[in-house]
Amino acid sequence: MSARPERLTLPATPRRGAGAVRGRRWSWLLLLALATAGLVAVPILSVGSNVFATGQAGTWAHLASTVLPDYIRTTLWLCAGVGLGVTLLGVGAAWLVTRHQFPGRASFEWALVLPLAMPAYVMAYTYTDLLQYVGPVQTALREAFGWKRADYWFPDVRSTGGAVAMFSLVLYPYVYLMARTAFLERGGATLEVARSLGLTPWQGFLRVSLPMARPAIAGGVALALMETLADFGTVSYFAVQTFTTGIYRAWFSLGDRVAAAQLALVLLAFVVLVLVFERLSRGGRRFAETSLQRSGAARMPLAGGRALLAWCACALPLVGGFLLPGGLLLAMALTEGDAQFGERFLRLAGNSVLLAGLTALLAVALALLIGYAARVHRGGAMRWAHRIAGLGYALPGSVIAVGVLIPVTRLDHALAALWQQLFGTHPGLLITGGIAALVYACIVRYLTAAMQAVDAGLAKITPSMDQAARSLGHTPAQTLRRVHLPLLRGSLLTAALLVFIDVMKELPATLVMRPFNFDTLATQAYTLAADERLAEASTAALAIVVVGLLPMVVICRQIAKGQSVSSS
Template structure:
């Protein structure tokens, strides 16, 4: 028995307990929007639901499902095809393409929508040139309509295929060449061997990439809204603002939330069942196929087209539009947009990174069902669209603000107004819920570098969990933490639906300004903030490209 039990035992007990409280508090914040949406939808009455069922629900569901199917097929074809070509073959420029194919990831889909509307719409350069060359009138020819569901799917495929490309390429690089060579020795052609051997082995990684693209698709608002495609994302915004129907917005948000969570569960179940074992893995690398002549030219063209249409053409179009606009980036108004965007992005990135560190460290120091459940709950936010999170946070906090204001009026004859609703901090919490999974992924990837023996050595020297985190983990994890910080920063800069719904009055960002100008058909003005968003988005993409080049 020690004379001072509180001195020796209290730190060891208090720190893990505090980590548990903080970890579950973060998980509760992430679950709050989903719970609030479900309660608001189920208590909103049946009149609104009946009206939705008889009017727009079938259209929203059909368009959303069709968009998901088109984007899934497109990202699979482009991402897997490009990954196989740069990994399994050799042709002129392959080293450049394996990095350049990641570049479209820096572009929000709505920015591509603005660029290609300028190029392909009726007054655009393509149709104008066709009419001038052929002598056609406005009704003398048929041209694909860019402002359509197919056009929205094309924009989303161009910016989302890098998810599939990166994961598929990593899987192909990890595969041994023995199975492929065995298939070739049995008489299979390269494309047949790829289809029967390489593709099944890479199926878990490819499925994960496609599901990531699908989650981003159902969360997209800017592209479908600009092209006039009615999906659940646009329906939530219309119900909330245009119709002032809070119950309808909550019920639509619940439908979209159910769809997103179903996809998240499918991804987790697919990942859990997929177990592939290759005893020859890593013993012999896959022998690349040397292409020449028309085959090399075809491979270069297939790899170059996604980069051309996903990055090069949009930048040229936006730059050309921006030169002819009257938008001045150095004006006080635009500096305010930049300042607001940077303030939100920096604050949200720091808060999200802090939450990811606490939650990841809680799971490391207290492994078990409780910490795993808290981490899984925190990750669900990435599968929830920004519009759903916005509705889920505004409904309970608006009720709280109104109740507090009524009580203060009745008791002290003082009006408190809206203390939380419409504040920057509520918007920052929405960003944290939305992007915490991305920060957690980057943090956990770096945490593998910290061996368990380091924790044991720190404890043997009398250091508690928080001292170990500060003096050992954080210095080692600095590169991963900076990557996580940058990823969340750029994601917040691009986020549109949550910002549109939750931003404080007269607090506009670059994304909001671009959307507003594009909605007014002022594409030349929308090009300027769009280019700034793309320039910022290139930062994490450059980091990813460097990692791809090193590997």
């Protein structure tokens, strides 16, 4: 009897000791996590510090009186059009594949996410080649009907409406994934009750399923709108006046970094409005299934004309958002392609892989640092650090580029002056002269994706495993190395893959911050397309799409197994 109390009290001493170690020796973990959050906050603070700054004489006044109203008007139209487009395509497709049975439904359920692998600017290049006056569509129409240029009207794809169509076709999977998960996990039993009360399937959708899925739909729309605001390649190529094109023009054409920062601040205000919209759209409502059975309602079988309509409704976004532009890219790359394909293409691919690989490696390491620090230190400071470190994804690449370049350039000049004073030689720009500043900007932009994957992996490790490790005398560092890392291998690989793919597609930050003679596949595709060399741009664009298919394969496999997948 006396031995049992001794055994029960023995773990108390190591637990207190572990807490002391955590408080004393692991204070550096908390400091590193706070420093990482501070580095993410630097671009925001840098942009914000230029609110009342004065740049070149008259630049801001000129922008405010000439193009700023157009930027605001076009941005609002883009957000409204894209929000409506992705909602109709995403919610409609999710409702059809989750609540109805028709030929091809199982294939559509996973294939509808494939457009996420297609960057919007790549699709813009492809559709321009297809639909322009000398393209195959208009040429075939003129030959078939004997028309001249003045005999018919054809919509101009290089317009605000064309940009809305491109963004809607590329970004609707955000809403589709969110809505599909909501329809599968919530409302199944409630729909059965609604049907027993005499509601038709359409009434059940409007009164039951749609209101319950509204928070998830709002989250998907917010992601799509933030991607729209962050885009540069599509709007620049279509000559649509938005804040991203204005930032690029103010920085490079006018040479006024203060005006560029002020435009970036206005763009950041639009991002905040999108986040507020997403929060308000949730309506403060919460829904929960009271039934322990999580299976959805039985799918309604469709036949005849209704099955054909459902098939066409699912095929339209898939064909328009992936199959058609992907096929056109492949055909152009095989028949014409890049005349410089060979050594230069391999160098471009190597630059892209180097940039994406370094960013992915550092982002995963920092995400693991922040995630584990949040697990060990549960104070208010760590909670704020975790939130701040996750802000980067909400910032457009152009805003981050401006926010990084201003302080980093000043630091570069200060270091160069100090070096020259000490050693008598000028070392050049140590940070911005290479890819260090660009890697930093990409980490700020995509650290959130790595954090979400790492946090999801850490959440699956029960706290009892940490307690058992501490009771055996392991320090937090040993616990991380021996317990957490083996269990986190899949999550860390997923995090690295997500960041790698995102950086491969990144265009605005790379265009602004790349050092001299350092081009990537994304900048090569943009440069060739801007010169109207669309066929040559197809090779680099196709390579980006092929790499982007890697995470889509993982998502498609999860969907095919019947799992619920939500977008990160």
